[in-house]
Amino acid sequence: MTIVKLTTTDGQPVEYRDEIIGQGGMKDVYFSPDRSYVVAFFRDQLDFQGKERLKSIVGAYRDGIYSQKGGDYWRDLFCWPTGIVEKDGRFGVVAPVYRPHFFFSHGSVSNDMLGIKGKEKEGKWFASASNRAKFLASEEKGTWLSHLQICLMISRAVRRLHAAGLAHSDLSYKNVLVDPSTGKACIIDIDGLVVPGKFPPDVVGTPDFIAPEVIATQHLSKTDPSRKLPSALTDRHALAVLIYMYLFYRHPLRGGKVHDPDATKDEELSMGAKALFVEHPTDASNRVRPDHLGKFQLPWGDPARIPYTIAGPLLAELFRKAFVDGLHSPQDRPTPSEWENALVRTMDLIQPCSAKCEMGWYVFDNTTAPRCPCCGTPYQGALPVLNLYSSRHAGAYQADNHRVMVWDGQSLFPWHVNRKVFPNEHLTPDQRKRVGYFQRHQGEWFLVNEGMPQMHDVIAKLDVPVGGNVKLTDGAQVLLSREDGGRLIHVQLVNG
Amino acid sequence: MRRLPVYLVLDVSGSMHGEKIEAVRNGMQMLVSTLRTDPYALETAYLSVIVFDDTARQVVPLTELMAFQPPHVEAGSTTSLGDALRVTKECIEREVRKTTTDSKGDWKPLVFLMTDGQPTDDWQKGLTEFRKIKPGMVIACAAGHDVDTSILKQITEVVVSLDTADSSTISAFFKWVSASISTSSKKIDLAKSESTQISELPPPPPQITLV
Numbered sequence: 001m002t003i004v005k006l007t008t009t010d011g012q013p014v015e016y017r018d019e020i021i022g023q024g025g026m027k028d029v030y031f032s033p034d035r036s037y038v039v040a041f042f043r044d045q046l047d048f049q050g051k052e053r054l055k056s057i058v059g060a061y062r063d064g065i066y067s068q069k070g071g072d073y074w075r076d077l078f079c080w081p082t083g084i085v086e087k088d089g090r091f092g093v094v095a096p097v098y099r100p101h102f103f104f105s106h107g108s109v110s111n112d113m114l115g116i117k118g119k120e121k122e123g124k125w126f127a128s129a130s131n132r133a134k135f136l137a138s139e140e141k142g143t144w145l146s147h148l149q150i151c152l153m154i155s156r157a158v159r160r161l162h163a164a165g166l167a168h169s170d171l172s173y174k175n176v177l178v179d180p181s182t183g184k185a186c187i188i189d190i191d192g193l194v195v196p197g198k199f200p201p202d203v204v205g206t207p208d209f210i211a212p213e214v215i216a217t218q219h220l221s222k223t224d225p226s227r228k229l230p231s232a233l234t235d236r237h238a239l240a241v242l243i244y245m246y247l248f249y250r251h252p253l254r255g256g257k258v259h260d261p262d263a264t265k266d267e268e269l270s271m272g273a274k275a276l277f278v279e280h281p282t283d284a285s286n287r288v289r290p291d292h293l294g295k296f297q298l299p300w301g302d303p304a305r306i307p308y309t310i311a312g313p314l315l316a317e318l319f320r321k322a323f324v325d326g327l328h329s330p331q332d333r334p335t336p337s338e339w340e341n342a343l344v345r346t347m348d349l350i351q352p353c354s355a356k357c358e359m360g361w362y363v364f365d366n367t368t369a370p371r372c373p374c375c376g377t378p379y380q381g382a383l384p385v386l387n388l389y390s391s392r393h394a395g396a397y398q399a400d401n402h403r404v405m406v407w408d409g410q411s412l413f414p415w416h417v418n419r420k421v422f423p424n425e426h427l428t429p430d431q432r433k434r435v436g437y438f439q440r441h442q443g444e445w446f447l448v449n450e451g452m453p454q455m456h457d458v459i460a461k462l463d464v465p466v467g468g469n470v471k472l473t474d475g476a477q478v479l480l481s482r483e484d485g486g487r488l489i490h491v492q493l494v495n496g
Numbered sequence: 497m498r499r500l501p502v503y504l505v506l507d508v509s510g511s512m513h514g515e516k517i518e519a520v521r522n523g524m525q526m527l528v529s530t531l532r533t534d535p536y537a538l539e540t541a542y543l544s545v546i547v548f549d550d551t552a553r554q555v556v557p558l559t560e561l562m563a564f565q566p567p568h569v570e571a572g573s574t575t576s577l578g579d580a581l582r583v584t585k586e587c588i589e590r591e592v593r594k595t596t597t598d599s600k601g602d603w604k605p606l607v608f609l610m611t612d613g614q615p616t617d618d619w620q621k622g623l624t625e626f627r628k629i630k631p632g633m634v635i636a637c638a639a640g641h642d643v644d645t646s647i648l649k650q651i652t653e654v655v656v657s658l659d660t661a662d663s664s665t666i667s668a669f670f671k672w673v674s675a676s677i678s679t680s681s682k683k684i685d686l687a688k689s690e691s692t693q694i695s696e697l698p699p700p701p702p703q704i705t706l707v
Contacts (some may be wrong), residue, residue: 023698043699112621114532114533114538115529115532115533116533119533122535124535124536125535128539129536130539131535131538131539134538135538256599256600258595258596258598258599258600260595261594261595262595262602263498263595263600263604264604265600266595266600289599292497292599294497297497364577366500481567489693
């Protein structure tokens with residue numbers, strides 16, 4: 001096999017084996033001899049703007065994200081090109097290879113009957129109720145918790161792009177790799193990023209994820225002022241669709257309503273001008289018709305059986321903002337940072353399913369008799385619910401609108417101990433370590449202190465030293481830290 | 497969910513005997529195993545096979561990917577292209593679900609037509625019948641030099657040719673067909689707009705020439 005040797009525009013040596021290993025929509029991809037990176041050549045000529053765009057993505061924008069404090073955090077969340085090469089007039093980019101967990105290790109059921117072992121974990125496999133139910137090996141499917149983690153990773157990555165003044169413009173399950181078995185996600189195909197006002201988009205996006213206003217105006221000329229093109233606001237729509245699909249395995253706009261006898265026109269209307277949330281609270285005209293679903297699409301394919309509200313109050317509010325208020329009103333769509341916040345807090349609201357069903361975890365709904373929405377198993381026993389308060393002024397504690405539903409083995413982290421700590425790329429290594437955990441012992445619940453030197457039982461007026469523990473009873477109050485922003489937890493015992 | 501119906505319309509006339517018919521059999525096998533690794537195709541694509549020699553007949557009705565078994569095809573006698581068009585039209589009318597006011601139907605079907613010789617029947621009569629339906633895209637493949645591509649051009653704008661009809665080119669054609677179905681089912685699952693232009697298909701490999 002011939003090895004081709006090149007030098008990137010900034011003088012780095014690059015080698016690749018002269019054999020195409022993959023073809024994307026725009027590029028042909030080659031492996032380096034040691035398979036540690038790939039070289040991807042654009043099939044079509046790049047115009048001046050295209051070259052300038054590549055230069056700034058590989059140069060200034062990359063440096064802006066990676067060279068800042070905490071920059072290394074992004075290596076796992078983006079597959080960001082590191083260099084530009086040119087050969088025989090064709091341009092290409094050098095990019096890291098995908099991490100091994102983004103390739104199927106088991107693949108499909110029945111000893112991988114489909115032969116997908118070793119192939120990329122394209123998001124579509126996991127965002128479809130029937131593909132999950134019919135084909136994927138159980139080792140590949142992850143749990144609902146790992147899907148929350150995937151959504152968090154994607155939200156965080158998009159938040160970072162937007163903060164840098166970039167728009168992805170083509171977010172879809174095609175260019176976000178996901179691994180439900182570890183809860184990881186990575187944004188790929190970075191070379192098409194849009195810099196508003198400087199580099200316009202060259203694709204309208206991947207359908208299923210294109211914002212309604214973009215579809216509704218796609219017949220207009222590119223220069224028509226009414227024409228809507230991909231931007232950070234359309235990224236917000238795509239992000240909401242991705243999150244909805246990864247949590248419910250169905251599309252938020254694909255319901256039963258027929259707009260036109262012609263399939264193409266019907267599609268354009270139902271994704272564009274006439275787009276309507278299948279779970280719209282008052283307009284029921286686009287509800288999913290359960291009689292149109294196959295048995296493998298159930299229960300997830302039917303929103304009447306698993307409504308979006310199972311994701312808990314924080315996420316439900318954002319889905320309403322995205323698909324009711326903001327569907328045709330881009331400014332009203334939730335930002336990536338709102339999703340990030342809601343996802344982090346929702347992870348404190350979940351409980352393991354006692355039947356260990358496929359979903360595995362669910363948001364505990366303490367307004368009615370709680371049960372797993374997937375398999376129906378009721379929650380049993382007493383569940384401590386912690387309401388979090390934090391100090392604003394000396395001695396005054398205010399509710400943080402943050403609750404923690406306790407489960408056996410759950411950990412407390414520094415972001416639970418202090419309001420001012422938020423789990424993101426800025427955490428120091430120390431802040432990533434747990435500082436306590438919860439344990440059920442003979443029907444009683446305990447909080448074990450592993451790293452909170454100021455922990456204090458307020459009712460008993462006793463300090464709880466590191467290594468000690470406190471029993472969680474109804475009405476108990478435990479101070480976790482005396483520092484500014486330090487948390488006080490108020491315990492409620494709920495009987496399942 | 498809308499299905500994407502795919503019709504393979506294959507010439508099994510006497511001239512296909514031997515290596516060529518063997519390549520067609522292998523091609524169908526490869527096509528289905530490739531599509532089974534595509535999560536979009538698995539959800540949407542349905543396959544049917546129609547063969548023609550002195551008559552045309554549907555040997556596999558429209559079938560979902562996981563249940564599809566490549567048929568055993570044998571090379572026969574003449575080349576009834578017109579009859580093939582008529583049978584294809586009838587199958588599409590019968591099998592492809594139409595949209596009603598109450599229920600979404602299927603996507604417009606994709607038709608791949610492969611032939612290696614001159615039609616021996618009244619192909620124009622079959623074409624008149626075929627024109628009564630509106631498939632999404634019809635791709636005609638002239639396998640080898642014995643085909644009059646001007647006839648195929650009257651059936652569809654999208655005509656490709658294989659310089660030599662042997663196992664490697666026929667295999668390349670089926671590979672391209674599977675890439676085209678993946679693209680269209682992606683597009684459809686994604687864009688839900690049918691491909692009607694060659695520019696929406698993946699670039700054909702070097703053995704395949706656009707006519």
